[in-house]
Amino acid sequence: MAEISQGGGGGHKGGKVRVKKASTRIDMTPMVDLAFLLLTFFILTTTLNKPQTMELTMPEKPKETDKPPEVNEKKVVTLLLGANDKIYWYVGITDPKIEVTNFSKDGIRLVLLKKNSEIPGMIILIKPSKESRYKNMVDILDEMNITEMKRFAMVKITTVDEELIKESNL
Amino acid sequence: MGKVKVHRTRPSLDMTPMVDLAFLLVTFFMLTATAVPDEPVTVATPSSVSDIKIPETNILLITVAKDGKVFFSMDGKYHRQELLKKIGERYQINFTDQEAARFGILSSFGLPIGNLKEFLNLSQEDRKNVEQPGIPVDSLNNQLKDWIIFSRMTNPSVRIAIKGDQDSNYPIIERLMNTLIENNINRFNLITSMEQGS
Numbered sequence: 001m002a003e004i005s006q007g008g009g010g011g012h013k014g015g016k017v018r019v020k021k022a023s024t025r026i027d028m029t030p031m032v033d034l035a036f037l038l039l040t041f042f043i044l045t046t047t048l049n050k051p052q053t054m055e056l057t058m059p060e061k062p063k064e065t066d067k068p069p070e071v072n073e074k075k076v077v078t079l080l081l082g083a084n085d086k087i088y089w090y091v092g093i094t095d096p097k098i099e100v101t102n103f104s105k106d107g108i109r110l111v112l113l114k115k116n117s118e119i120p121g122m123i124i125l126i127k128p129s130k131e132s133r134y135k136n137m138v139d140i141l142d143e144m145n146i147t148e149m150k151r152f153a154m155v156k157i158t159t160v161d162e163e164l165i166k167e168s169n170l
Numbered sequence: 171m172g173k174v175k176v177h178r179t180r181p182s183l184d185m186t187p188m189v190d191l192a193f194l195l196v197t198f199f200m201l202t203a204t205a206v207p208d209e210p211v212t213v214a215t216p217s218s219v220s221d222i223k224i225p226e227t228n229i230l231l232i233t234v235a236k237d238g239k240v241f242f243s244m245d246g247k248y249h250r251q252e253l254l255k256k257i258g259e260r261y262q263i264n265f266t267d268q269e270a271a272r273f274g275i276l277s278s279f280g281l282p283i284g285n286l287k288e289f290l291n292l293s294q295e296d297r298k299n300v301e302q303p304g305i306p307v308d309s310l311n312n313q314l315k316d317w318i319i320f321s322r323m324t325n326p327s328v329r330i331a332i333k334g335d336q337d338s339n340y341p342i343i344e345r346l347m348n349t350l351i352e353n354n355i356n357r358f359n360l361i362t363s364m365e366q367g368s
Contacts, residue, residue: 028189035192042199053331053359054220061351081340128340134234135336137343138216138362146219156344 054141059153077115077124079108080161081140083131088165091115098168103139112147124152127161209278210302211235216336218362228327230318231361233278234334238342239304241280242317249325250274256320263287280304283313307345315349333361 062068073093080088087108090096101107116122124144128137137154144152213233233241244250251270258265261283265273269290280302281289289300307314321328330350334343350358 028185032185032189032192035189035196038196039192039199042196042203046199046203051215051224051333051361052218052220052364053222053224054218054362055222055357055359058347058351058356058358060354060356128344130339130341132340133336134334134338134340134343135216137340138218138334138336138360141360142218142220 054138054145056141071123075119075121075123077112077119077122078161079124079126079140080157080165081126081128081132081136082165083129085133085136087140088168090164091119096164098164100168103136103143108140108143109147112143112149116147116149122149122151124149126152126154127157128154129157129162129165209233210241210280211239213333213335214337215333215361215363217364218360220362221364224331224359224361225329228325228329230321230328230330231278232314232330232332232346233280234332234338234342234346235280235304236335236337238338239280239302240307240314240342240346241278241302242305242314243278244321244325244328246325247274249321249328250276252324253317253320256324257283257316260316260320265290282306283316307342307349312349314346315353318350318353318355330355330358331361332358 074091076093077089077091078093078096082088085103087101087103088098089101089108089111090098101111112124126137126140128140211233213235227245230244231242233243235241244253251274254265254270254273263283263286265287269287272290273286276290279286279289282303282305285303289297292300305314305317306312318330332343332346347358350356
């Protein structure tokens with residue numbers, strides 16, 4: 001029991017006056033119960049409410065006069081985010097050999113790491129298709145973080161790429 | 171059976187320090203807790219390994235629901251009131267002070283500007299039952315753009331955060347990001363939840 005007991009209680013001054021000792025003990029159990037209930041509640045609610053954030057810096061909108069930067073097409077790896085959490089990828093631009101992978105640990109991550117060691121100064125183009133979900137975009141950006149890819153860009157998908165996905169039948 | 175007299179002493183434990191501590195913690199958690207604002211839609215954010223925490227203040231939150239509806243919210247009661255006046259001027263809708271006050275405490279909303287006045291005059295209970303159609307972000311009628319521009323005018327230090335549902339389609343997110351980029355906002359945050367062991 002939680003209880004307060006006050007010692008003494010009424011002095012004995014001048015003459016013996018018998019002070020009736022009333023019990024000063026309060027049963028604190030309900031209060032303590034409540035306190036712990038609140039404590040549990042607040043602990044549980046505060047830890048659950050912590051959103052993470054991923055910072056994203058997009059390139060500035062190119063001006064009309066700007067020329068697109070020229071890159072060596074052999075260094076370009078294109079990732080197409082398709083429907084049903086599939087990633088289609090190919091190296092180069094002309095005559096691409098399309099392959100399919102997924103978002104699992106042994107999927108895109110291995111591809112990225114392997115290609116990164118093969119191609120120095122690799123540039124990744126991420127092209128989310130219309131069927132892809134927001135989750136796919138976040139996942140791929142996450143994958144960039146994990147594999148520490150520095151050079152990647154999010155690009156609008158072209159009809160050529162959409163055709164490629166269709167033709168590949170993967 | 172013989173009577174065995176058990177000497178009973180009432181076990182008594184001084185719980186005062188424990189109670190003190192409990193109350194200290196209760197007070198602490200009560201003061202640090204921030205009420206979760208009620209949102210018109212529930213959004214399941216995608217997970218990521220990113221562990222940057224979102225700042226508490228000066229956040230402009232754009233929520234994208236599963237069905238592609240876009241919701242807007244900004245923190246700061248006074249900023250919001252100012253924002254409503256400005257956006258009212260832009261669309262030639264006159265909002266009263268009372269409506270501005272109500273807008274100040276409103277959480278997230280997703281309504282075309284034309285329906286906002288009516289919505290603000292509803293009671294708190296009725297507002298929950300309103301089916302919100304989302305803020306228009308079409309290229310013809312991009313009201314979200316105006317909300318963003320005017321928010322940045324009222325509170326220049328505001329940061330843009332996008333809270334998208336993981337199942338929302340990419341084109342709507344793309345349109346949203348293009349809207350931001352067109353307004354020279356190249357840095358924004360994507361709200362994600364903690365990665366669950368992969």
